[in-house]
Amino acid sequence: xxxxxxxxxxxxxxxxxxxxxxxxxxxxxxxxxxxxxxxxxxxxxxxxxxxxxxxxxxxxxxxxxxxxxxxxxxxxxxxxxxxxxxxxxxxxxxxxxxxxxxxxxxxxxxxxxxxxxxxxxxxxxxxxxxxxxxxxxxxxxxxxxxxxxxxxxxxxxxxxxxxxxxxxxxxxxxxxxxxxxxxxxxxxxxxxxxxxxxxxxxxxxxxxxxxxxxxxxxxxxxxxxxxxxxxxxxxxxxxxxxxxxxxxxxxxx
Amino acid sequence: xxxxxxxxxxxxxxxxxxxxxxxxxxxxxxxxxxxxxxxxxxxxxxxxxxxxxxxxxxxxxxxxxxxxxxxxxxxxxxxxxxxxxxxxxxxxxxxxxxxxxxxxxxxxxxxxxxxxxxxxxxxxxxxxxxxxxxxxxxxxxxxxxxxxxxxxxxxxxxxxxxxxxxxxxxxxxxxxxxxxxxxxxxxxxxxxxxxxxxxxxxxxxxxxxxxxxxxxxxxxxxxxxxxxxxxxxxxxxxxxxxxxxxxxxxxxxxxxxxxxxxxxxxxxx
Numbered sequence: 001x002x003x004x005x006x007x008x009x010x011x012x013x014x015x016x017x018x019x020x021x022x023x024x025x026x027x028x029x030x031x032x033x034x035x036x037x038x039x040x041x042x043x044x045x046x047x048x049x050x051x052x053x054x055x056x057x058x059x060x061x062x063x064x065x066x067x068x069x070x071x072x073x074x075x076x077x078x079x080x081x082x083x084x085x086x087x088x089x090x091x092x093x094x095x096x097x098x099x100x101x102x103x104x105x106x107x108x109x110x111x112x113x114x115x116x117x118x119x120x121x122x123x124x125x126x127x128x129x130x131x132x133x134x135x136x137x138x139x140x141x142x143x144x145x146x147x148x149x150x151x152x153x154x155x156x157x158x159x160x161x162x163x164x165x166x167x168x169x170x171x172x173x174x175x176x177x178x179x180x181x182x183x184x185x186x187x188x189x190x191x192x193x194x195x196x197x198x199x200x201x202x203x204x205x206x207x208x209x210x211x212x213x214x215x216x217x218x219x220x221x222x223x224x225x226x227x228x229x230x231x232x233x234x235x236x237x238x239x240x241x242x243x244x245x246x247x248x249x250x251x252x253x
Numbered sequence: 254x255x256x257x258x259x260x261x262x263x264x265x266x267x268x269x270x271x272x273x274x275x276x277x278x279x280x281x282x283x284x285x286x287x288x289x290x291x292x293x294x295x296x297x298x299x300x301x302x303x304x305x306x307x308x309x310x311x312x313x314x315x316x317x318x319x320x321x322x323x324x325x326x327x328x329x330x331x332x333x334x335x336x337x338x339x340x341x342x343x344x345x346x347x348x349x350x351x352x353x354x355x356x357x358x359x360x361x362x363x364x365x366x367x368x369x370x371x372x373x374x375x376x377x378x379x380x381x382x383x384x385x386x387x388x389x390x391x392x393x394x395x396x397x398x399x400x401x402x403x404x405x406x407x408x409x410x411x412x413x414x415x416x417x418x419x420x421x422x423x424x425x426x427x428x429x430x431x432x433x434x435x436x437x438x439x440x441x442x443x444x445x446x447x448x449x450x451x452x453x454x455x456x457x458x459x460x461x462x463x464x465x466x467x468x469x470x471x472x473x474x475x476x477x478x479x480x481x482x483x484x485x486x487x488x489x490x491x492x493x494x495x496x497x498x499x500x501x502x503x504x505x506x507x508x509x510x511x512x513x514x515x516x517x518x519x520x521x522x
Contacts, residue, residue: 141359143355143357143359144359144361146325146330146353147353147355147359147372148376149329149330150328150329150330150351150352150353150430151352151353151372151373151376151377151424152348152349152376152377153373153376153377154376154377154378157375157376157377157378158376161361161372161375161376162361162376165361165363168363241363242362242363242404242406243362
């Protein structure tokens with residue numbers, strides 16, 4: 001299974017890491033070994049859990065809000081041509097401006113708390129969500145739409161029963177990308193200005209040369225991001241149930 | 254050669270009691286002086302064509318001659334660049350008259366077979382328990398009773414196209430337009446599905462585009478050959494006997510040759 005392979009790869013990387021530490025003998029304040037990191041994680045588990053909780057809330061709210069905004073934009077673009085003309089440039093701009101460059105501004109506007117980090121995450125995932133969902137709806141098989149037209153279908157029924165389900169596989173890809181990138185938004189936001197969260201904790205540990213604690217925070221962040229990704233992946237596979245069925249068909253043809 | 258009459262036919266026994274709904278009628282299709290251009294390219298000019306009500310008419314011709322375009326003009330999906338008049342019986346309006354069946358089954362992969370068969374009602378917001386019952390009965394009549402709750406991906410190509418035929422019938426439209434509906438199937442499945450279709454659509458007005466002369470000869474009450482020259486049509490060919498004719502019918506063999514020579518453009522109609 002996918003998850004088993006991931007665990008195997010992770011285990012392999014940890015072994016390699018330990019090997020590098022043993023062979024080169026780098027000092028622990030440059031690259032601590034995995035065991036040291038685990039020890040640090042256990043020693044700092046209280047603060048780590050606290051900061052991880054903050055970051056997780058930021059990521060999940062960002063993902064939720066970004067998906068909401070993205071899905072609404074895509075739906076309005078499908079529903080109305082004039083809305084599409086106004087929203088399309090916004091969509092492109094949201095992707096063209098490097099969000100990292102906006103981070104200081106967002107901190108200025110939304111403050112040092114969670115809001116600015118959620119805004120970062122929303123900005124970063126708005127494009128993949130909107131673009132994937134909109135493209136998916138637009139690329140619904142024209143022959144389906146033609147059939148619906150001969151059936152005298154109501155326009156909203158076509159969106160609901162044909163365009164949206166047809167877009168779900170593409171939307172699932174967009175959502176996977178979003179789940180993988182939303183943590184970046186949150187952590188970058190924390191780096192630029194915050195007093196809580198894993199990003200803040202990492203900077204803090206780095207400044208105090210607690211490299212093992214920094215690595216521990218990094219590991220927690222990776223585990224959070226990966227769990228979120230696999231959760232989204234699992235949920236979308238359940239929702240887009242027919243795609244698996246179709247894939248089963250493929251080898252025959 | 255009999256010339257096709259433009260009479261307005263109704264299915265036996267339906268129009269006598271009270272006012273018939275349009276689904277009870279089998280109107281002829283009347284195209285008068287139809288011209289159509291698609292992005293500057295002229296496809297039809299001044300086309301006059303009558304499809305007799307209640308009969309199965311086959312349109313055969315080389316690819317790219319505009320057969321499918323003609324079907325789409327009649328179905329109402331192509332309107333831009335269209336001039337001339339299209340009538341169904343005495344009516345000028347196109348909504349509610351036609352049902353569409355394509356080469357692809359166009360079953361939605363996320364709906365069960367039963368839901369797919371009821372798609373039209375669902376898209377019009379008219380899905381009722383009665384419609385579901387009717388669809389279930391149709392599935393039984395077509396030998397698909399065990400597949401109502403199955404996803405289309407679990408079925409073979411022939412079964413999927415059978416479901417598509419039932420979805421077309423569920424529309425209860427008086428005119429059925431078919432665009433090479435059986436051409437993606439293997440030979441045996443194709444013959445079986447042709448027989449089923451001939452049985453189930455009896456009495457409706459059918460216009461089918463095909464590139465298979467044998468198919469046209471098995472199913473058509475009337476056959477027209479379309480030429481590449483701006484939709485020029487041959488005179489009607491009327492094969493003997495009633496469809497579905499046997500594939501091995503010797504009378505069809507000579508007609509098939511005639512059709513092929515018409516298709517090659519050797520004999521001008």
